Amino acid sequence: MPRGRRRTELAMLVFAVAVVLFAYANVGLSMTGRIPAGIVAYGLAFALLVLVAHLAIRWLAPWADPLMLPLAALLNGLGIVMIYRLQQSGRDGNSGRVISTMSTSSTVLQMIWSAVGIAAFIAVLALVREPRLLQRYTYTFGVIGLVLLAIPAVPGIGSEINGAKVWISIGSFSIQPGEFAKLALAVFFAGYLVAKRDVLSLAGRRVLGIDLPRARDLGPVLIAWGASLLILIFETDIGTSALFFGLFLVMLYIATQRTSWLLIGGGLFVAGAFAASRLFGHVGERFTIWLHPFAGNNPFGISYQLVQGLYGMGFGGVLGTGLGNGQPYWTPLVQSDFIVTAFGEELGLTGLMAILLIYGLIVQRGLRAAIAVRDPFSKLLAGGLAVVLALQVFVIVGGVTRLIPLTGITTPFLSQGGSSLVASWMLIALLMRISDTARRPAPQPIQEEGMTQVVRGR
Amino acid sequence: MNHALRRISLVILGMFLLLLLSVNYVQAFEPSSLAVQRGNARTFSQQYQFQRGSIVTADNKTIAESVHVKGIYSYQRVYPVPLVYAPVTGYDSLYSATGIEQAEDKFLSGSDPQLTVHNLIDLVTGKPKRGATVQLTINSAAQTAAYAALKATGLPAGAVAIDPSTGAILAMASYPTFNPNKYATFNSAQLRQIDNHYRFEPSQPLLNRAIEQTFPPGSTFKVVTSSTAFSSGKYTPDTRVYAPTNLKLPGTNKELINFDNLPCDDGSNPTGNGKVPLLFAFTVSCNTVFGNLGMQLGDTAIRQQAERFGMNDPNLRIPLQVAQSSYPPVPGHDPALTAYSAIGQYNDQVTPLQEAMFSAAIANHGTLMTPYMVQKVTAPDLTPLVTAQPAVLSQAVTPQVAAQVTQMMINVVKSPDGTAHATASIPGISIAAKTGTAQNGANNTGLDDAVFTCFAPSSNPQIAVGVIVKGGGLGADASAPIAVKIIQAYLASQAKR
Numbered sequence: 005m006p007r008g009r010r011r012t013e014l015a016m017l018v019f020a021v022a023v024v025l026f027a028y029a030n031v032g033l034s035m036t037g038r039i040p041a042g043i044v045a046y047g048l049a050f051a052l053l054v055l056v057a058h059l060a061i062r063w064l065a066p067w068a069d070p071l072m073l074p075l076a077a078l079l080n081g082l083g084i085v086m087i088y089r090l091q092q093s094g095r096d097g098n099s100g101r102v103i104s105t106m107s108t109s110s111t112v113l114q115m116i117w118s119a120v121g122i123a124a125f126i127a128v129l130a131l132v133r134e135p136r137l138l139q140r141y142t143y144t145f146g147v148i149g150l151v152l153l154a155i156p157a158v159p160g161i162g163s164e165i166n167g168a169k170v171w172i173s174i175g176s177f178s179i180q181p182g183e184f185a186k187l188a189l190a191v192f193f194a195g196y197l198v199a200k201r202d203v204l205s206l207a208g209r210r211v212l213g214i215d216l217p218r219a220r221d222l223g224p225v226l227i228a229w230g231a232s233l234l235i236l237i238f239e240t241d242i243g244t245s246a247l248f249f250g251l252f253l254v255m256l257y258i259a260t261q262r263t264s265w266l267l268i269g270g271g272l273f274v275a276g277a278f279a280a281s282r283l284f285g286h287v288g289e290r291f292t293i294w295l296h297p298f299a300g301n302n303p304f305g306i307s308y309q310l311v312q313g314l315y316g317m318g319f320g321g322v323l324g325t326g327l328g329n330g331q332p333y334w335t336p337l338v339q340s341d342f343i344v345t346a347f348g349e350e351l352g353l354t355g356l357m358a359i360l361l362i363y364g365l366i367v368q369r370g371l372r373a374a375i376a377v378r379d380p381f382s383k384l385l386a387g388g389l390a391v392v393l394a395l396q397v398f399v400i401v402g403g404v405t406r407l408i409p410l411t412g413i414t415t416p417f418l419s420q421g422g423s424s425l426v427a428s429w430m431l432i433a434l435l436m437r438i439s440d441t442a443r444r445p446a447p448q449p450i451q452e453e454g455m456t457q458v459v460r461g462r
Numbered sequence: 463m464n465h466a467l468r469r470i471s472l473v474i475l476g477m478f479l480l481l482l483l484s485v486n487y488v489q490a491f492e493p494s495s496l497a498v499q500r501g502n503a504r505t506f507s508q509q510y511q512f513q514r515g516s517i518v519t520a521d522n523k524t525i526a527e528s529v530h531v532k533g534i535y536s537y538q539r540v541y542p543v544p545l546v547y548a549p550v551t552g553y554d555s556l557y558s559a560t561g562i563e564q565a566e567d568k569f570l571s572g573s574d575p576q577l578t579v580h581n582l583i584d585l586v587t588g589k590p591k592r593g594a595t596v597q598l599t600i601n602s603a604a605q606t607a608a609y610a611a612l613k614a615t616g617l618p619a620g621a622v623a624i625d626p627s628t629g630a631i632l633a634m635a636s637y638p639t640f641n642p643n644k645y646a647t648f649n650s651a652q653l654r655q656i657d658n659h660y661r662f663e664p665s666q667p668l669l670n671r672a673i674e675q676t677f678p679p680g681s682t683f684k685v686v687t688s689s690t691a692f693s694s695g696k697y698t699p700d701t702r703v704y705a706p707t708n709l710k711l712p713g714t715n716k717e718l719i720n721f722d723n724l725p726c727d728d729g730s731n732p733t734g735n736g737k738v739p740l741l742f743a744f745t746v747s748c749n750t751v752f753g754n755l756g757m758q759l760g761d762t763a764i765r766q767q768a769e770r771f772g773m774n775d776p777n778l779r780i781p782l783q784v785a786q787s788s789y790p791p792v793p794g795h796d797p798a799l800t801a802y803s804a805i806g807q808y809n810d811q812v813t814p815l816q817e818a819m820f821s822a823a824i825a826n827h828g829t830l831m832t833p834y835m836v837q838k839v840t841a842p843d844l845t846p847l848v849t850a851q852p853a854v855l856s857q858a859v860t861p862q863v864a865a866q867v868t869q870m871m872i873n874v875v876k877s878p879d880g881t882a883h884a885t886a887s888i889p890g891i892s893i894a895a896k897t898g899t900a901q902n903g904a905n906n907t908g909l910d911d912a913v914f915t916c917f918a919p920s921s922n923p924q925i926a927v928g929v930i931v932k933g934g935g936l937g938a939d940a941s942a943p944i945a946v947k948i949i950q951a952y953l954a955s956q957a958k959r
Binding site for chain 2 (some may be wrong): 051054240257258259261266296303304308311312314315316317318319320321322330334348356357359363364367368371374375380383384387390391394397398401402405407
């Protein structure tokens, strides 16, 4: 008899909330010597939010994976605590420097965005009762995804913040449509590839033991490649560009099982990135920052942010300085793209590895749902969503630790900012919906004890 | 599709393993190298969370200390007499340090392994971590007099005073100089502005002219040439030497002349082509005599003698790095260039410290002591960690030769003919000295550098001084009065004790 394991989820949620509250108290104790006054309000609000999410799952997706919500809630909560810690720096008698890019309402805003994110999470679960419903709107989502991607590049609507044109401003709010485009395009790719996978997996010539696809089937890959290059050129956003192309390639591979697609796509990406690094200064600069961060004037110039992040992580060492005791305020934009370095500095290697394992677990649960679910569209969608989350973590954490060239991209659930948070919650909702479908037992015939079992004639 | 999904899962597992390796590399293996990278504000700001050790003079005047302040940082560096001691203390800023602040940083910051035991005890007993106190050999009276006298010239200048019997540096002044208090700011924008200002200021205030800049020694180098001559055993101060008015330089059409083209005549050389005693030639500083003497002695012998006085040593540290004073080999032992080298011209280059070392070696019976500036390092619990042990750097000359050179240097001041008679004769103190006026610039069109080396009292030497004033003119006029003021201030402070 399969179980929904909702009680497990609730118990894990209690743990997640406890960890977050402990971290919050810790920040106050080390920064001012007192437990922050807001702990009751923030704690109740956060506990209420995750409780609502939990109840919604009991109602809307009772068979869904029990670990995803606690893991996501823990990350979201830790993100709020770190944003509170960074916002307090240099304020209210706390030591450190005020982070000029943060306002005193950062924590409240992040809390509000968390509420919006959980509302979106519930809305997705409520609207998408069956993942296959989405397949009907494959091309609609394709158009939505492309429009969302293209909007920031339109003059007058898009605004450039910190060198990347990935924002649109509505009133005083800034939204990163790319975060949502990610989800729309994952749906589109899944629908499109499920329909075309038989054609795309036809083998053409065999070269060096690899079956190459037929030349006429290269179209979709080239279009995706072109689109990602356009993002790179017009929105100067390498991270988003790499993310989309990587997502498309992996989904194409899952759909067709042809390694040749990965090789062709990977080759195209490397060639495109290399050409772009030669042709466009800002792309070439990324490589200089990556390879020579400490050379010449770079630590005080183009690689300032990267080296400050590295210094912070080095300062934290294996065990970290403890929340509130580090100096993350030296790193520019530490509250968004570089929040991982703040965790590395204050929670140490130990804490950062734990955070990476949380992401790894979410991705693993997503892939598990993909493997378990029977319907190919849902399978592809779950695989794609899990992969996009993994890629995003890889790009930003690999970037700040100098594993790969640094590209500005948000850290799911942790970074300050609404778009990323809401989109991440929607991603979790889709994965939980698919896992609910996968784990839901087949309808059982009604039987009563003591009665003769009805044997169906079919 | 499950097959592909499983393979992708493995790839993602690999990616996460890479991330784990990467964070392990940065946080477990790299921290020590990251901590010393340029621009690491965390490392520097860390040291302002506790009290850095003080720097004090030999007579216990505090010249650098950390005082408690409110704000991000708990302690800020203060230099009570900034300009006077700037070349000694250097500065300690958010991003970098110089001078003693840099050279003794391990003790001042408390990171030296010798101090970790004391810190551990403090940790257990709940006392805050503190740095060790560094006591210098600098005498505040001599240092104050040196800076005031250099400043009065208004010209770029450096002066150093040494205790000849130990090598302890009593004063080290440089002008123009900088204000290290301005480097103690916590405002990084302001700090950058200050640093750029000092760095690009044409008068080079950050340059420590006492040890970091070299000048031609001019006639003060005749101390070395005389030492070479006496050491050869062929000369005494009374040896009569060839003293032409114009010395023809072999292989050239040039002639070496004396200052103002004067003859070298003590009354016994009316033709300007005869001989005078070496003592007289030294007293009035005849270039022709010493140029000719240099050619007789040869380039190699003079160079070896110069090296026994500490020249051509690129590794001297006091503990601040000292620029190399050099007497490079004369190409092909060319006699004409040897003649110039023997009177401190051509490629000869010395620091004011080297000038003091010339006199210190002669004053200490020919034994040159290694110059040093740190007398004692004391842990916060008053345990002495380091105590300076005077050490011999080299035996420059024999005591007999030292006595002969001393006799000549006394005469430079005592004899009415002496070049320093007018400016270095003071009641009660007998000074032994040599003046130098080094020609400068292309075809010697630049202003002459005024050079002076001396020690006092001549019978019982307690202080040796080297002074160079760039563009100061005559060594006797510009530099001798500075040395005299340093000597008077130092001897007066010693008499009071």
